[in-house]
Amino acid sequence: MTIRLLLVETCSPPRPPADALTAEHGLRWSLALEELVDRRGGRRQHAPRDPRGGVLSLFGIPLGAAFLAGALRGRDVEVLHEPLILEARAGRSPRAALVEAVRRDAPDVVGLTANHTVEEHVTLEFARAVKEARPAARVIVGGTHATFRAAALARSADIDAVLRFEGEASLPAWLDALAGRRALDDVPGLVARIDGRLVAAAPGPPVDFARAVPDYGPLHAPRYAQAGILAHVQTSRGCPHGCPFCTHAAFWGPQVRYRDAGLVADEVLFLHELGCDLFYLTDSTFTEDRGRVRALCDTLARRGADRPVHVVETRLDRLDDEVLGWLARAGVGVVVLGVETAAPEVLDHVPGKRFADPARTVREAVWRIRSHGMRAYVSLALGLPGETDETLAATERLVERLYADGDGLLWADAKLARAFPGTSLAREPARFHATVDPRYEGYDFYGGVTLHLDHGATAERILATRRRIMEHNVRAWRARRAEDAERVARDVARLLGTREEARCDAT
Template sequence: MRVILATPPEYRQLTTPAQVLGPPIGLLYIASYARHYGYLSRTKSVLEVFDAFTLHMKHERFVKNIVMKKPDVLGVSVTSRMFPVTMASLEKIHAALPETRIVLGGIHPTFMAENIVKTFPFVDCVIKGEAERSFSELLISYSDNDQDISHIRGITALRDDKIIDSEPDTIMDIDEIPFPARDLVEDISYGYTWNGLDLTFGKFTSIVTGRGCPFACNFCTNWRFSNRQLRIRSVENVVSELELLKTQGYGSCVILDDIFTADKERVKKICEEIKRRDIDIVLYCEGRVDTADPEMFRNMKEAGFSSILFGVESGSQKILDYYQKHTTPAQAKIAVANAKAADLLVIGAFIIGAPVETIDDLKETLAHISELDFDALEVNALGIAPWDMLYVKAMNAGKVGREDWMRDHLVSDYYDNLTKEDIAKWVEKAYYAFFRTDFVHILRRTIKFISSRDGRNAIVKNLMNPYLWRLVLERGKPRHKIEEILMLGTETMHSISVK
């Protein structure tokens, strides 16, 4: 069999300031599992990963490429924002290749699985949740032409007008999952650009050291996807993958875990093992502000960590409580100070547009942004999708229909506390609060940037880049289009600005 695992293209080309493009790590895990445990050889399958998203491919070309490749099985990971246009593309593929079995996965299909198989008959099945074992077993059924797939965990399908639906699979010992099959996308360059500047230092990839999240922030769905089951890889397993990445020529790597810093002792052991093996690779991660231990940050810096992103979300305690964040503005202040003391670059992430947010709350957020010494800022307009708690609240309040499940939504579509224009305006104001204009502050940040290795490399790398000089003339302030600020869904624009 010929098997393709694909990411669909973006529904339109964007000119957002930040573009962080990492490999489709979920698909690469599925591929490595099927290959490592013999499912590909048993089914005589050839597997390919087709990352149309990173290739900035138009949907017409995506359809043409898939039809030309003629896969027997096409697995597609699709997000809420891209769902409608992706389904239109898959319908065209099905019309040209009616024998190709189309399988969907990802967060949106996981929570809308039954609706999908009832509405789109060309979808053979949906895999809910983690798909490594489920997809591999599905290949066996397809190879044997076995129509009974009810024994496979995580499957939703329509057979003889009856719904087959099984509980999602959860791999408890995630050390048993082979490292992602990065060789399947080795011809694609991944990395990070901001306002046209190339800020990728060396060959770039991503890594997952744990799955799941025990928290339940109501703007996020990762905890529902994993059923709040936190599973972590062993220190040996994590560092062995980093060591392999270094031998493969990777120079930088982002850790995708939701709460990498939750266990400071584990982080310390990972850092010590990185230093013991002399692994020279630049690392980035996210962290919660209530797990901001000074010693942990010092260990991270010594092990090669360059930056950390904190999901601060708001400067208003009322809004943090509404989001069920279980953090405080005071904790954010301490976290930023501790990370900065360890000489880590600190990115602050905020959300604008909560249904209960008032002008006073927004003013508190702007004051918080001005007070905290961030090196970069990310501000998102809040969106809701059919699988998160904000959507459920809106649906229960009669503000959104149960049938409107094929896309994500902007909060302002259903609540009148802030209009779309208000949200866009306050996103802009947040960035302006970030850019302090006093001479001493600018001079201090400039000296620190130039004195850092990454800063010097960025300047040299982009010396002839016209975008650099445009940013100098504009003092680096972001220039957003309103439709980009208001991109729908929890997968909204990640517009990071840097000082």
């Protein structure tokens, strides 16, 4: 019997911007991306007017679902997909689209990907909606957030199982158990209620990622590409660093596993042919291994996969001119630097990122990146342990100086530090002299402060610093693209009108 499996991403419509600065900040970010692709001769399909702006990695073709579909090739499983992200970006209800898909396609199993902590409540709502629309359907949940909140999610009467860590191994095993070919408690990484008790099976070994091939066939990839969605490509899994605010090492493991460079190039070329012009290569530290990064960059350039704009993320201690030359030849347009802060005393809490003069190190790195024809995207985390009014001021001064140095800085992304489940900040907040807000609805990067420091900077100072850094971004891009002033003003007015409509609807 063929099992019909519907894979969807947990997501919610973007919230209207809180004010004019937030609206313009998001719009200017979209225009910055548009300029990048224009300079490469791209097709400009990637730059919708998205009011959120500023987080490169959150919105893209569902890569996890593509890898799951690839792992199920040759099995008696029909993989279905509903592009809820596109519904959300269009301002429509992804929950309503999910219910419609469940009623139309009559799946036996609905798999929900729950990666984002802020949307735990949405995951529970989606599970309930599936059960109401089709009570016979099984609901399974996986993803980063689900892995570290598995017990809490599995207690829901609407969720039949949570599959922790990499789903390429656990999902086929769970489907075998559903078909009676395997014991349920033998499924690696399973957390579920069995005979009235909560059972948690040990996770299996890391999957063999070298030959992993995602299957975009069931995922409506052309629709995503035509809508201007960012393309995510994963060339490795694993991170040896274990930063206290990050889940990568805990989820993927400390050992880095690399995909075959030829398979990566095949994937880039396939998605570029569909219309994707902007690629985020999602490795935790793209330049972790010099030999690997050189071989991969050589392959991308040789195969012609350097035509779209690539974005890569790395650390300051994994960059030099030789590496930057390889990146530039491979089509990299943006290098994301995990800077976090300009203060050495805050970096004391972040493994491997301690520099005597972080501000100088960052400015030199941005200059070198620009000298190779690329731009830098500086990722900041405000409110980490050790943050004070003085360290916040130092980080803001760094952003000012980077913009004053020239056009090497593309964007300064001032996120708020979060104690996501699975991080050492969440497990041991007392060790960091902090308390954690357990209300996950506030855990988006641009909401309020949820990591409260026992000593040091107050929430008000942290939020004020973030706002001033947003103002620096806006001022810089007003100067760089003065011709966009009328267009941006019109879009800001439209977005603020949307906010007022939402407020009236709520009242």
